Ligand code: CP
């Protein structure tokens with residue numbers, strides 16, 4: 001296969017179903033044998049850029065790039081010329097002369113797309129207002145580990161996941177798109193005013209048609225019934241802190257607590273991308289209880305992102321001389 005275009009990972013559907021399974025298999029291999037790949041030997045550098053705060057993403061990408069033999073250059077974009085208005089296109093062209101890949105946490109999805117117009121190295125979305133696809137890779141790896149009979153990614157097909165809370169945020173969009181891509185049935189359960197925008201539901205359903213998954217939206221907590229995986233996220237995403245919207249009262253009936261977990265399958269697990277706010281979107285007894293897998297999920301950010309970077313580097317167009 002001759003690859004002619006730079007492969008980026010800006011949204012969950014930038015990998016097709018088979019490619020997603022390849023990345024998940026590699027993630028599981030890397031978890032077993034952490035230092036087995038030297039993709040960035042040299043060391044080559046990778047830019048890791050932040051427009052928003054982060055703990056997991058900053059540390060997992062920094063450690064992961066180093067473990068692949070490379071050198072992470074972590075920058076708050078407010079301290080770069082991007083913060084003073086240098087265009088994303090110019091920045092993409094310039095960084096491509098220095099680094100082997102660009103990892104970027106930003107606001108608008110359009111920012112990533114603008115940089116992708118000129119970047120000649122892969123760009124990875126480390127969270128935008130619309131998607132958080134790296135988190136989905138880690139979540140899927142965690143579900144493979146805990147919910148499939150032989151820990152094989154292809155056994156994800158047919159599992160049922162439910163996500164409760166803010167249905168109109170990056171995590172909900174990525175759960176629809178990424179889980180549909182994996183073949184996992186996904187239901188977003190959210191108050192009417194905070195349900196996903198139709199464009200994201202439609203995009204996930206296009207992917208679901210290929211894998212046989214279902215994508216549903218509901219306001220009824222009773223739809224947790226039969227779930228293998230129960231998920232939530234903060235009610236106040238980064239950038240929404242001062243938008244004047246009441247982000248507590250409408251969500252209170254959607255808190256994941258013991259009563260909600262009791263509706264899921266007895267062996268169902270609980271996931272949360274973190275950071276979590278106990279007493280808001282999740283009760284302490286659930287997130288700190290026996291069904292919670294949130295720290296495995298956090299660890300898997302490292303393995304899944306390393307796998308993604310290895311996969312992307314192996315699927316780039318040959319350099320033109
Ligand atoms: N889940 C996640 O992306 O965490 P950080 O915001 O700490 O990076």
Ligand code: NVA
Nearest residue numbers: 169171237238273274
């Ligand atoms: N929806 C959250 C995810 C944090 C990892 C946010 O965007 O703040």
